[in-house]
Amino acid sequence: MMIPQAPIDKKTETEEQKESAGGSPSLNVVEKCPSFKEEINFTSDLKASERKALSELKSRLEEAVLGNSLLRKEEGEENTGEEAGYGEISLWGVPLLPKKGSSDGGADVVLLKFLRARDFKVAEAFEMLKRTLQWRKDFKIDAILDEEVAVELDPAAYMDGADREGHPVCYNIYGVFGDEEMYQRTFGSEEKKERFLRWRVQLMERGISKLDLRPGGVLSLLQVNDLRNSPGPTKKNLRSATKQAVNLLQDNYPELVARNIFINVPFWYYAIHSLLSPFLTQRTKSKFVFARPARVTETLLRYISAEQIPIQYGGFKRENDEFSSHDNGVSEVSVKPGSTETIEIPMEEIGSTAVWDLTVVGWEVNYREEFVPADEGSYTIIVQKGKWMNAQEGPLRNTFQNSEPGKVVLNVENISGNKRRALYRYKTNKNCSSF
Numbered sequence: 001m002m003i004p005q006a007p008i009d010k011k012t013e014t015e016e017q018k019e020s021a022g023g024s025p026s027l028n029v030v031e032k033c034p035s036f037k038e039e040i041n042f043t044s045d046l047k048a049s050e051r052k053a054l055s056e057l058k059s060r061l062e063e064a065v066l067g068n069s070l071l072r073k074e075e076g077e078e079n080t081g082e083e084a085g086y087g088e089i090s091l092w093g094v095p096l097l098p099k100k101g102s103s104d105g106g107a108d109v110v111l112l113k114f115l116r117a118r119d120f121k122v123a124e125a126f127e128m129l130k131r132t133l134q135w136r137k138d139f140k141i142d143a144i145l146d147e148e149v150a151v152e153l154d155p156a157a158y159m160d161g162a163d164r165e166g167h168p169v170c171y172n173i174y175g176v177f178g179d180e181e182m183y184q185r186t187f188g189s190e191e192k193k194e195r196f197l198r199w200r201v202q203l204m205e206r207g208i209s210k211l212d213l214r215p216g217g218v219l220s221l222l223q224v225n226d227l228r229n230s231p232g233p234t235k236k237n238l239r240s241a242t243k244q245a246v247n248l249l250q251d252n253y254p255e256l257v258a259r260n261i262f263i264n265v266p267f268w269y270y271a272i273h274s275l276l277s278p279f280l281t282q283r284t285k286s287k288f289v290f291a292r293p294a295r296v297t298e299t300l301l302r303y304i305s306a307e308q309i310p311i312q313y314g315g316f317k318r319e320n321d322e323f324s325s326h327d328n329g330v331s332e333v334s335v336k337p338g339s340t341e342t343i344e345i346p347m348e349e350i351g352s353t354a355v356w357d358l359t360v361v362g363w364e365v366n367y368r369e370e371f372v373p374a375d376e377g378s379y380t381i382i383v384q385k386g387k388w389m390n391a392q393e394g395p396l397r398n399t400f401q402n403s404e405p406g407k408v409v410l411n412v413e414n415i416s417g418n419k420r421r422a423l424y425r426y427k428t429n430k431n432c433s434s435f
Contacts, residue, residue: 039116039255041109041215050112053120057111060126062097065089071134091133092208105215113219117254117283132252139198145206150199152185157203159210161308161317167222167258168210169304170203174230177238187237193244200245204253211256220258222303224313228264228293233272242272246279259303261289263296263313294391298361306330306359306423311395316357316425323357323427330425335365335414345408345426347371352401354408356426359395365420366413369398373406383408 043051064070070089089096094106111129118124136142157172177183186196207221231238262269277285291299297314307323307330309315316323316330335341345354360367369384383400400408414420 039112039219041105041112041219043105043108043215050115050120053115053122053125054108054111056122057115057125057129058097058107060122061089061111061129064126064130065097070130071137089133091129091136092205092211092213094213106213109213109215109217109219113255117281128251128254135252139201141201141205144198144202145209147198147202149202150186150195152182153196153199159207160310161304162218163222163258163304163308165258166218167220168207168218169222169224169308170207171310172223172225174226175228177231177235178229183231183235183238187235187241193237193241196241197245197248201248204249204256208253208256220256222258223260224300225260225262226264226313227262227266227269230266230269233268239272239275243276243279246276250280250284257287259287259289261291261299261303263291263299264293265290294362297359301361301423307425314359314361314395316359316395316423322355323425327427328425330423333412333422333424335360335412335420335422337414337417337419340411340413341422343410343412343422343424345410345428347400347402347407347428348374348405349430350402350404352428352430353399354402354426354428355397355399356408356410356424357395357397358410358422358424360389360412361421361423362418363389363391363393363420364416365389366411366415367396368411369400369408370411371400371402371406371408373404375404375406378404378406386411 040046043054046054061070091110094110095103096107096110098107111125114125114129114132115122118128153176155173156176157170159168159170161169163169177186185192187193211220212218233239289299289303297309300309300313300315304315306315308317310317333341333343343358345356347354365388366386367384367389368382368386371381371383373380384398408426410424412420412422
């Protein structure tokens with residue numbers, strides 16, 4: 001679970017203000033806004049100063065390995081005069097000093113993360129890398145994925161899908177700690193807090209295992225942090241564990257999070273940021289995005305496609321869903337203030353079954369569904385009576401099987417003073433049993 005962080009930077013806040021003022025253009029397909037542009041990781045594209053820093057960091061690492069000074073030796077541990085074979089010094093499964101001719105560029109990707117975290121100051125980047133490797137050795141992090149750390153915390157975080165740029169998405173659910181029994185089981189003692197921290201590290205390692213740490217690969221995660229019903233600021237043990245986790249992740253996992261999106265943010269939460277801000281770099285804080293409860297879906301759609309957003313957050317993703325990647329994607333129509341837009345689903349073959357998903361970002365519209373036969377002498381069939389959809393409504397799914405050719409028509413009437421975005425997808429099948 002991603003830990004509470006510092007306030008959003010001015011640039012991101014301005015972007016959100018522009019969106020709420022202007023709305024979305026009318027499009028046939030949902031606009032794809034990149035969640036995060038990966039840094040350059042091909043050495044040929046680096047600046048001369050950056051290539052030099054990378055070369056120097058490699059040299060320092062090699063000297064430390066050959067000089068047996070990279071990692072601290074424990075009492076009784078054999079001193080060979082050489083830290084390890086080149087292929088044995090690795091991080092996240094990537095050899096940091098691969099044999100000549102065997103490198104796929106992964107070592108450069110990893111080392112560049114440490115350099116960027118320290119503004120390409122080689123000495124500081126090397127010390128950071130050295131401390132990370134020592135920490136991983138001391139706490140046996142390389143074996144953590146094989147452990148059962150805290151199974152009862154599984155509802156607090158899970159990996160699900162990817163964003164528009166392919167970053168794996170981790171959803172962190174703070175509300176589970178609003179339950180007093182769960183809170184005490186997790187933070188009730190120093191031993192329990194240590195177990196929580198190890199569980200958090202395991203979750204991070206699990207996410208990293210989904211990355212492709214090579215030039216041109218997906219090199220970072222996207223975190224979505226749901227603060228609905230999360231414990232308030234009076235929970236001292238949570239604040240203490242939070243501070244520890246912030247330091248742990250920032251010190252040992254540089255440049256591995258593309259964005260941190262905080263949703264359902266309560267007002268009291270902003271006070272927490274002022275306490276944590278001194279422990280965070282400006283580069284880390286620049287990746288934060290905050291969304292109030294009324295703007296959760298709108299914010300997530302900037303970074304994640306509707307097909308990949310879970311239904312509880314206003315998207316179309318369901319477990320064991322009948323829609324697949326082979327079906328039509330999500331389309332979008334812009335509904336101007338005071339206007340009505342219709343979405344038509346053709347059903348030309350008798351006995352067809354149509355299924356569709358629809359949501360309107362922010363809702364507050366009138367909505368109805370009907371089947372209009374192709375034969376003008378037939379009667380229109382009401383599929384869903386007209387209904388006022390308030391702002392808290394979730395995505396709709398419905399089905400209809402026809403007995404004559406025609407079309408399903410979805411009507412969205414916007415009587416508000418703001419433009420609305422209607423997102424939808426549909427599919428038809430002759431055999432209704434497939435649904």
